[in-house]
Amino acid sequence: MTLQAAPDPFVIAGTGLGSRLLLGTGGMTSPESLARALQASGAEVATVAVRRVDPTTRYSLVEILDGLGVRILPNTAGCFTAADAVQTARLAREAFATDWVKLEVIGDDRTLLPDPIELVDAAEQLVDDGFVVLPYCGDDPVVARRLEQVGCAVVMPLGSPIGSGLGIRNPHNIELIVGQAGVPVILDAGIGTASDACLAMELGCSAVLVATAVTRAEDPGLMAAAMRDAVIAGRAARRAGRITRRFVAEASSSFEGMVGM
Amino acid sequence: MIHSPAEPGVTTVNGEPTPAIDGATVADVVDVMCRSPRGVAVAVDGIVVPKSTWETTTIAPGATVEIVTAAAGG
Numbered sequence: 001m002t003l004q005a006a007p008d009p010f011v012i013a014g015t016g017l018g019s020r021l022l023l024g025t026g027g028m029t030s031p032e033s034l035a036r037a038l039q040a041s042g043a044e045v046a047t048v049a050v051r052r053v054d055p056t057t058r059y060s061l062v063e064i065l066d067g068l069g070v071r072i073l074p075n076t077a078g079c080f081t082a083a084d085a086v087q088t089a090r091l092a093r094e095a096f097a098t099d100w101v102k103l104e105v106i107g108d109d110r111t112l113l114p115d116p117i118e119l120v121d122a123a124e125q126l127v128d129d130g131f132v133v134l135p136y137c138g139d140d141p142v143v144a145r146r147l148e149q150v151g152c153a154v155v156m157p158l159g160s161p162i163g164s165g166l167g168i169r170n171p172h173n174i175e176l177i178v179g180q181a182g183v184p185v186i187l188d189a190g191i192g193t194a195s196d197a198c199l200a201m202e203l204g205c206s207a208v209l210v211a212t213a214v215t216r217a218e219d220p221g222l223m224a225a226a227m228r229d230a231v232i233a234g235r236a237a238r239r240a241g242r243i244t245r246r247f248v249a250e251a252s253s254s255f256e257g258m259v260g261m
Numbered sequence: 262m263i264h265s266p267a268e269p270g271v272t273t274v275n276g277e278p279t280p281a282i283d284g285a286t287v288a289d290v291v292d293v294m295c296r297s298p299r300g301v302a303v304a305v306d307g308i309v310v311p312k313s314t315w316e317t318t319t320i321a322p323g324a325t326v327e328i329v330t331a332a333a334g335g
Contacts, residue, residue, distance in 0.1 A: 026335030034333075049334025052275040052327065053301065055294050061331040062300030072300075077334045090309045091329050095302035162335060189335075211335035 008239065010206055012184060013100075013132040013153040019044050020201070021231045022073070022186065023224070024211025027163070031059045033220045038068055041214065041224035046070045047102050049077045050092050062096070073134070075102040080115070082122035089126055101126060102156070103135040112162045116143045120150060127151035136188050139173040145180060154183050156209065159200065160190030163212040167196040171203055178204035194223075194230035201234025202242070274326045283322045288315040291328065300330050 010017045023043040028034040038046060046065055065072050074092030079085040082105060089101040105122050107115025114137050126133050133152045137143050144155045157177055160166035167190060168174060178185050184206035191197050197208045210227050217223035271278045274290065282290055287303050287310050295301050303310045304327045310318050320326060 024335035025333040028333045047335060048331035050302075050329050051332035051334075053294055053330045057296075060296055060300065061333065063297070065331075066299070072331065074331070075334055087304075087307070087309075091302040091304060091327075093302075094309050094311060095300050095330060209335075215333075 006239075008235070010184070012134070017044050017207075018042075019228070019231075020207040020235060021197070021228055022047070022207060022209040023214065024209060025061065025215070026077070026211040027215035029215065029220075031061070031064055034215065035064055035068065036221040037214050037224040038065075038070055040221045040228065041210075042228045043224075044069075044071055045073050047073045047075050047209070047211070048096075050074055050088050050095065071100075072096045072098060073100055073102050074098065075136075076104045076122075077106075079105055080107070080109075080118070081105070082118045082125065085118070085122040086125050086129075089122075089131060090129075093131070099130060100132045100134065103133050103152075114138055114158075116140065116146075119143070120146050123147055123152050124150040134186070139170050139177065141173060141176040141180060144177045144185075148181060148183050152183065154186050154206075155181060156186045156188035158189035159187055159196060162189045164190055165192030165213060166190050167192050168199055168203070171199065174200070174203045174205065191227075194226040197227050198230040198234035198237075201231055202237050204238055207231070270323045272320060272322055272324050272326070275328055279326075280322070282320050282326075283324075285320050286316055287318045287320065287326075290320065290326065291315065294328055295330065301328060302330075303328050 010020050019042045021041055021043045022045045023041050024047045074096055076085040076088040085105045105115050105118040106112050123133050123135050134154050135147050135152050136156045139157045147155050159168035186207045187200035187205045188209040191210045191213045200208045208231055214220050214223045272280050272283055305324050
């Protein structure tokens, strides 16, 4: 049996997904480049923000995503309090007819780091209200555990600040979160290039969410394809089981049968 | 996230004073402001109005109406 044939389902709240790459639409430069990137990425889920309608807009993001058959994952980007995030999630549920919400509650407008207190509060309210909550959180294993305890469907720790492209600054914490989690861990924020996404998967994350690294790349379609391949490679490497790191060499060729010299 | 800077008593839509819509239904307002009702949600005075009641919900004078949809976002 080949590795590719082995079953390796990725399931969020009972829904199976065919791709472990989720795409954020933030930072997109045109609807055409977004559509190309989405197709190249193979992503089945794309995040959107909830904003006041602009009657002058010449395209509809919802129509683009519907047309590509991509599931809309609304987020609560821009919210600084649990109350605002809950209200935004309720509007999103009505707008997009989905119970899924990527919960973001920001605590600082310079770093855009999450506010863990408001986040757990909002998560608990939304779970009680029937939402499937996907919370964007820091890389703190204790906060991740609290989010799981209040009923979140996944946890989404950052690798580094949103849009920074700094990659995974604390891989040890991501491994700790993966090691304790009973729900899927989706690495969110900070991915800069394909190797970052690959590392997230090698650390044991179930999936990766990428936005700026793709939408602001010089060639978003090509970067989306690179991310798709990186996530597949990283997942395979994780499942294959890497070798132990050593401080000195270990010969891969046997010395037995060497010619006498 | 949603704030209305208008004077009290004046109906607003997405923060803009819009007294002309007093008495209109939510469905009427969406029809004017949006390409399609798909992907749109409306809150009146902070309460989300279900799509099933857009046709029968009228905007009272002084109401604060918010109409939202999807925008690019991570």
